[in-house]
C-alpha cells in the first residue's frame with residue numbers, strides 16, 4: 001500500500017556530537033524532492049524527501065539522540081530536483097571511485113581499500129519480529145537487485161556473493177542469483193528465526209562458515225543504491241510494516257518525513273492513552289511518546305500495542321536462573337552486565353564484553369525476573385561512551401560508511 | 411509541529427523488547443510446587459494426618475516468617491510470589507513425619523531469616539535457605555530429625571530403618587537384599603515427601619519439560635553419584651554399595667532436582683552447571699561413605715553452594731570477539 005503525501009512533512013537530521021547538523025535553510029525557502037540539503041560549509045546532510053516550502057526549523061530530541069527537524073509544507077505538485085541525474089556507465093567506473101562517490105552521496109558502504117570484505121551477503125531476513133520488508137522488496141525488485149549484486153561483486157572485489165533467504169523465497173532468490181547463463185550468487189536458505197536477520201548474526205547463521213568481514217546489505221538498501229546510480233534519485237521512500245494491536249500487518253511504501261500520525265490514519269489505526277507506539281519491531285523498536293515523529297530511514301516498522309498488552313520490565317532482583325545467558329546470541333552474561341550497570345560499575349561491564357551486545361532484546365524477553373536488561377545495558381554503554389569521550393579526545397571515529405540519518409542505514 | 415498540535419499524548423514509554431515470553435518468577439515457583447504435589451498426596455496417603463500436619467505447619471510457618479521478616483526489614487511484602495510456600499514445602503519434605511511442630515517452626519524461621527532475607531532476599535541467597543535451616547536443626551536436635559527414629563511409630567510394610575543407616579552400620583551385605591525397585595517406588599523411610607523417589611523424579615522431569623530448570627544440574631548430579639559410587643564399588647563391592655543403591659535411596663532425587671537447582675545458589679552458566687551438578691554428586695557419595703553422617707546430599711549441596719560463584723566464572727567465549735580477533 002502506498003501512503004499518500006502528508007500536508008506537512010518533517011525531515012530529521014541527526015546532530016553529531018560536536019553540534020554539526022544544522023542545515024543551511026531558512027523558513028519560506030522552497031525545496032524539491034531529491035534536492036540536497038547541506039550545512040553552511042556545504043557538507044551534505046540529507047536529501048529533501050518532498051517538494052514544498054520550509055516552515056520551521058527546530059531541535060527535536062528522540063530516544064536515540066538529538067535531531068534537527070525541518071518542517072516542510074508539502075506541495076501536491078511533486079517534482080524532482082533538476083540535479084538528480086543518473087550516472088552513465090556507472091558499472092564500468094573504477095571501483096574505488098564508485099565507492100567514494102556513493103559514500104559522498106550519503107550511502108553507508110563499508111568497503112575500505114585496506115580491508116576488503118571477504119563476502120557480500122544479501123540479507124533477506126528481517127531485522128525484527130513481525131517485520132516483512134526485505135522479502136517483499138526482493139520479490140518485487142528482483143531485476144534491480146540482480147544488477148546491484150553484480151555491482152557489489154565488482155566493487156567489493158569479493159567472489160563470494162550469498163543471498164540469505166528464508167526457505168519460501170527460494171525461487172525469487174534463484175532468479176536474482178542467475179544472470180542469463182552466469183551465476184552471480186549462491187542462495188543460502190535460512191530458517192526465518194530472530195535474530196538471524198541482524199547483520200551481526202547473519203554471517204554465523206549461514207551454511208558457509210569462516211566469513212570474517214562480510215559486507216551485509218539488505219535488498220531495500222541495495223535497491224536504493226542502484227536507483228540512485230541509474231536515475232540519480234536518492235532514497236525518499238521507505239518500506240515499513242504497520243502492525244496493529246492484533247498483530248495484523250500491512251506493508252507500506254511511505255515518503256520519508258511522513259508523520260506517523262498520518263500513517264496511522266491511512267492505515268485506519270486508532271491509538272489512545274496508555275497504548276504504546278513503537279518505532280520498529282517488537283524486540284528492538286523504540287517506543288515514542290507521541291505520534292508526530294516522522295518516518296526516518298532507520299524505521300522498519302510502526303507498531304501499536306494495546307494498553308493491555310504492554311509488558312512491564314522493571315528492576316526486580318535477578319535470581320541467577322541463567323535463562324538470559326542461554327539465549328544471548330553473543331554468549332554474554334546479560335545478568336551481570338545489567339547488575340553492574342545498575343550499581344554504576346560500568347568498567348566491570350567492559351570486562352564482560354558489553355561492547356559485543358547487539359541489543360537484540362532476547363535476554364530481557366526471557367528474563368525470569370522480568371528485568372529491563374537491555375535498558376540497563378544500553379545505559380551502561382552510553383555512560384562508557386561518555387567516559388571515553390571525556391578521557392580521550394584523540395579517538396575520532398572513522399567516517400567512512402557512516403551514512404546519513406535520512407538513509408536506510410543498516 | 412508546535413507542541414500544542416501534538417495529538418495522542420500519554421502514550422506508554424519503555425525500553426525494548428516490547429514482548430515477554432510470559433514466564434515469571436512466581437510462575438516458576440508455583441511450577442515447582444505443582445511438581446511436588448504428587449509426592450504430597452503420596453506422603454499423606456502413607457503417613458496420614460502426620461504428614462498433613464508437617465506440611466501444613468511448615469508452609470504456614472515459612473510464609474509467616476517471610477511476612478514478619480519482610481515487615482521488620484521494611485521491605486515490600488512478597489509472600490504471594492510462591493517462594494516462601496515452596497521453601498515451607500521443601501522443608502516438610504525432608505523432615506520425618508514425626509517431627510514436633512515447634513522444630514518445624516524453628517527450622518522454617520531460620521531458613522527464611524538466615525537463609526534468605528539476611529542474604530538480601532529473593533535472588534541473594536548463596537546457600538539453599540532450607541538446607542541452612544536444616545543444618546541448624548541437624549546440629550541442635552539431631553535425634554528428632556533422624557529418619558529411622560522418626561519412622562518407629564508407624565506400621566509400614568517395609569523396614570523402618572533408613573537404608574543409609576543400615577549401610578553405615580552393617581555394610582553393603584546388609585543392604586544387598588533390598589529390592590531397589592521397591593525403594594524407587596518409595597518404600598523406604600526418609601523425609602515426609604522426599605522418600606517418594608519415583609514421584610520426585612517425575613516432578614523433576616516435569617520441571618525440565620516446562621523449562622523451569624535446566625537438565626544440566628540434575629543429570630550431572632546423578633552422573634556424579636553414579637560415577638563416584640562406581641569407583642568405590644568396583645574397588646571393593648563387599649564393603650561399598652553399588653551405584654544404583656546410592657541413587658534410589660535417601661534424598662538424592664529431591665536433592666538433584668529440587669535443591670541443587672535453586673536458581674540463586676547454583677551457577678547460571680552451562681558448563682558451570684555441569685561441574686556443579688557433578689560435584690554435588692561426587693561429594694554426596696564421599697560424605698555418605700567417608701563421614702559419620704549418612705545424609706551426604708544436603709552437605710554436598712551446601713558445600714557446592716560455596717563454590718558456585720567461582721564456577722560461574724567459567725563463561726563461554728564471545729563469538730563476535732573470536733571472529734574479529736581471528
Ligand code: SF4
Pocket residue numbers: 324327328329330331332333334356357358359360361362363364373374377
Ligand atoms: S541484548 Fe541481551 S541477549 Fe542480546 S546480545 Fe545483548 S546481552 Fe545478549
Ligand code: SF4
Pocket residue numbers: 317318319320321322323324325334335363366367368369370371373678
Ligand atoms: S534471566 Fe533474569 S533472573 Fe535469570 S539470570 Fe538472567 S537476569 Fe537474572
